[in-house]
Amino acid sequence: MSTPETASATAFAPAPGPALVEAAGLRRAFRMPKGQDPVVAANDVSFRIAAGEVLGLVGESGSGKSTIARMLVGLERADAGSLRIAGADRFAPARGRAARLARARQAQMVFQDPYGSLDRRLSVQQALVAAMRLHGLADREGARRRAGELLDRVRLTVEQGALRPHQLSGGQRQRVAIARALAVSPTLLVLDEAVSALDVSVQAQILELVDEIRRDEGIAVLFVSHDLAVVDEIADRVLVLYRGDVVEEGAASAVFRAPEHPYTRLLVSSVPGPGWDPHEVIARRREFDAAR
Amino acid sequence: MTTTATGALLRRDGLARRRDPLYAVSLAFLGLVVLVAAFAPLLAPYPPDAIDFTAIWGSPSPAHLLGTDQLGRDLFSRLLLGTRESLIGPLALLAGATVIGVAIGLVAAWNGGWVDVLLARITDVMFAFPGLLFVVLVIAVFGKGPWTAVVALALAYAPVIAKFTRSIALSELARPYVDAYRVQGASAVHIAVRRVLPNMTPALLGYLVVLFGEGLMSLATLSYLGFGAQPPSSEWGLMVQEGQDGIVLGHFAPTLVPGLAIAAVVVAVNIVGVRLSERLGARA
Ligand SMILES: Nc1ncnc2c1ncn2[C@@H]1O[C@H](COP(=O)(O)OP(=O)(O)OP(=O)(O)O)[C@@H](O)[C@H]1O
Ligand SMILES: [Mg+2]
Numbered sequence: 001m002s003t004p005e006t007a008s009a010t011a012f013a014p015a016p017g018p019a020l021v022e023a024a025g026l027r028r029a030f031r032m033p034k035g036q037d038p039v040v041a042a043n044d045v046s047f048r049i050a051a052g053e054v055l056g057l058v059g060e061s062g063s064g065k066s067t068i069a070r071m072l073v074g075l076e077r078a079d080a081g082s083l084r085i086a087g088a089d090r091f092a093p094a095r096g097r098a099a100r101l102a103r104a105r106q107a108q109m110v111f112q113d114p115y116g117s118l119d120r121r122l123s124v125q126q127a128l129v130a131a132m133r134l135h136g137l138a139d140r141e142g143a144r145r146r147a148g149e150l151l152d153r154v155r156l157t158v159e160q161g162a163l164r165p166h167q168l169s170g171g172q173r174q175r176v177a178i179a180r181a182l183a184v185s186p187t188l189l190v191l192d193e194a195v196s197a198l199d200v201s202v203q204a205q206i207l208e209l210v211d212e213i214r215r216d217e218g219i220a221v222l223f224v225s226h227d228l229a230v231v232d233e234i235a236d237r238v239l240v241l242y243r244g245d246v247v248e249e250g251a252a253s254a255v256f257r258a259p260e261h262p263y264t265r266l267l268v269s270s271v272p273g274p275g276w277d278p279h280e281v282i283a284r285r286r287e288f289d290a291a292r
Numbered sequence: 293m294t295t296t297a298t299g300a301l302l303r304r305d306g307l308a309r310r311r312d313p314l315y316a317v318s319l320a321f322l323g324l325v326v327l328v329a330a331f332a333p334l335l336a337p338y339p340p341d342a343i344d345f346t347a348i349w350g351s352p353s354p355a356h357l358l359g360t361d362q363l364g365r366d367l368f369s370r371l372l373l374g375t376r377e378s379l380i381g382p383l384a385l386l387a388g389a390t391v392i393g394v395a396i397g398l399v400a401a402w403n404g405g406w407v408d409v410l411l412a413r414i415t416d417v418m419f420a421f422p423g424l425l426f427v428v429l430v431i432a433v434f435g436k437g438p439w440t441a442v443v444a445l446a447l448a449y450a451p452v453i454a455k456f457t458r459s460i461a462l463s464e465l466a467r468p469y470v471d472a473y474r475v476q477g478a479s480a481v482h483i484a485v486r487r488v489l490p491n492m493t494p495a496l497l498g499y500l501v502v503l504f505g506e507g508l509m510s511l512a513t514l515s516y517l518g519f520g521a522q523p524p525s526s527e528w529g530l531m532v533q534e535g536q537d538g539i540v541l542g543h544f545a546p547t548l549v550p551g552l553a554i555a556a557v558v559v560a561v562n563i564v565g566v567r568l569s570e571r572l573g574a575r576a
Contacts (some may be wrong), residue, residue, distance in 0.1 A: 075474060266487055
């Protein structure tokens with residue numbers, strides 16, 4: 001399950017001290033068409049992420065993972081709760097360009113879809129330069145130089161920097177998306193199913209890259225995935241989400257090897273492996289839902 | 293085996309791309325028309341409004357290549373100079389309608405809300421209401437003339453363009469790269485105008501080219517009806533109307549020549565527009 005390159009992930013101990021990200025009591029309900037009850041995507045979600053720490057967020061489809069992820073980067077509002085990144089209140093009204101850009105530098109995101117999340121009109125280099133220019137981080141020349149460094153950081157060549165998204169593979173595109181996120185030097189990096197569309201060997205490369213970045217850059221990472229094996233590899237701590245509620249939280253090794261909550265146990269035992277029986281998984285799931 | 297098969301396929305695809313004679317001919321023809329419009333005063337042998345009562349309804353001759361009209365004016369010169377007004381009118385109408393329509397369509401797609409509702413109502417009314425009637429109403433209020441016709445048609449086309457823009461903007465805005473720009477901290481205006489709009493232009497362009505042809509037809513029709521260009525202009529629609537008196541006398545050229553010019557340009561524009569949509573759409 002774990003490879004030698006990422007063995008350091010579980011050995012890495014987050015720096016003690018104040019958390020970079022502090023979320024408390026996050027709640028979000030989506031109104032449904034008339035007559036139906038609202039869907040509670042996040043009920044009462046609290047967590048902290050330290051500098052250089054990777055927090056994994058797992059749960060089945062529809063458990064509210066993306067809602068939480070999008071809240072952290074300001075794409076989704078919260079009905080209740082508080083969110084602080086590097087001490088700044090994310091939910092306080094922010095008017096004006098400077099405030100908006102400052103917020104963007106607090107949290108960046110890598111999306112699931114490597115094909116749709118890049119602007120198809122811009123080359124890799126242009127996309128990176130545009131991000132830095134938007135934030136006034138460098139003049140044109142400086143931005144170009146730093147784009148070269150970023151390409152190097154995510155292991156893309158200068159030649160690949162001249163290409164447009166349709167000329168790149170899925171894995172290469174996710175590297176571009178990571179470089180674009182890093183271009184504004186964020187405090188927090190949110191990855192929502194960022195490796196789910198990639199094949200296993202490419203997944204491993206991207207995971208290694210994320211591990212390296214959090215270590216070198218000391219940024220906080222929220223890693224969202226429904227793939228427990230992947231989260232086990234990359235995350236220090238894990239949050240298990242079930243229908244908008246955190247049902248278990250702890251060190252990744254503990255949660256996956258000795259799950260305490262029945263739902264976590266169900267999740268862990270449902271992972272396909274030798275002797276895996278889909279009927280049994282479905283039956284157990286039904287039993288679990290009935291008991292709730 | 294597989295490589296040669298693929299090679300043949302690629303080659304055939306390449307050939308198909310290059311061999312599109314209809315598109316090439318249409319494009320070349322339109323290029324020629326634009327050149328004629330640019331250099332018309334140099335190319336025309338006579339001033340377009342030079343009346344010669346000794347040469348009324350003249351047949352084609354070395355002195356008058358296409359003959360003369362009811363006032364003895366040289367048809368060939370009038371045709372060449374008419375290119376200008378016949379092209380600039382639809383161009384201006386399209387430019388105006390595009391600026392208004394694209395802006396409204398983008399705002400409607402981005403914001404939804406009252407702009408979206410208002411646009412839906414306006415387009416509903418426009419589609420239910422005969423376009424020509426609307427234009428005639430505007431002209432009745434503001435007086436007839438070439439620019440009133442252009443403005444009236446621009447107002448009629450703007451909601452149509454807005455509706456089309458809205459539909460492609462909606463699918464474009466659903467793409468995750470738009471969220472990525474939001475997360476990056478870009479303003480709504482920056483994302484819509486600088487990022488999303490350029491990605492929409494391939495889809496918009498072919499549509500606008502076809503609309504240009506439609507606009508040319510509509511303006512010529514208005515001039516023919518007496519609501520657009522006014523004498524002594526040699527706008528093609530007006531030329532058709534003025535030449536009509538010759539038909540009963542057996543002089544067909546004064547009507548036929550500008551009529552064919554309108555038809556040829558509209559057909560060429562349509563071919564180019566449709567092909568552009570196909571090509572750019574396939575690439576996007
Ligand atoms: N914009 C929305 N409008 C209405 N309902 C929504 C919206 N976004 C999410 N939901 C609902 O909220 C719940 C949680 O969705 P969310 O996308 O956060 O789940 P997820 O854990 O990311 O699932 P997946 O693993 O499939 O990505 C789902 O029931 C979903 O239908
Ligand atoms: Mg999701």
